[in-house]
Structure formats: structure tokens, C-alpha cells
Amino acid sequence: MVDVLLTVEPDPRFDPDIAHDLALRLRDELAQLDVDSAALATGGPAPVGTKGPDAVTLAAVVVAMSGSGAVLPALVRTAQDWLRRHTARHRIVMTLGDDSIELPAPTPEQQQSLIDAFLRRHE
Incomplete structure (x- = not known):
């Protein structure tokens, strides 16, 4: 089983508290894919002296899948489509093992080039 971490980084113009809501919406879409779980x-218990988990922990989705095969490209496409539908400049950082790719809102050609390279590394 392979885990992929998708961290939602909201547009800096927005209140950081919306990150949790954005992650919930992304999780709902990812759960519809052929994955084991989303x-x-x-992040475990909150650090001593804090009231709760940090915003980054609240804005991350873990997707478990049995193999990267055809599911990983579908996962990337879903994250990419999710970003396109939001007019704000949100970003998603997708991490698989020690490898990460940031999905900001570059031009479609730049984004496709980054995605192709990421997928080649995990074939």
C-alpha cells in the first residue's frame, strides 16, 4: 500500500482557517477515485502549550492506494481539476515518499510538464 499526502495551501489573500474546509472538499473528490481510503x-496530539493541531495538519489529506499504476495519474488529474475550478490561487503539495510536487496555478503547459515528470518518476 502506498500513501500520498496532499497538503492544501490556501491563497494567502484568504483567512488561513479556510484550509480545513478546502481539504474536506478535496478529500470528498479524492474518495470517489479507485483508492483504498482518503x-x-x-498530526497526533497537539504540541505542549498549544490549543490544537496546526493549520497545515488540518489542511492535509492522506490517500492510501494499493499501487501507483493508473490511480496516481487519476489522483493528479483530480487535484489539478480541483485547483482549476477554484478561482483563488490555492496550491496543493503532493508528496509520495520523499518526492513532492507543488501544484500551483502555472500555465497549463508548465503544469503539464511538471506533472509528466512527476508521474514518470513513479511509473
């Missing part, structure tokens, strides 16, 4: 990431 859940909000849990």
Missing part, C-alpha cells in the same frame, strides 16, 4: 491527515 482521509484528513492527523
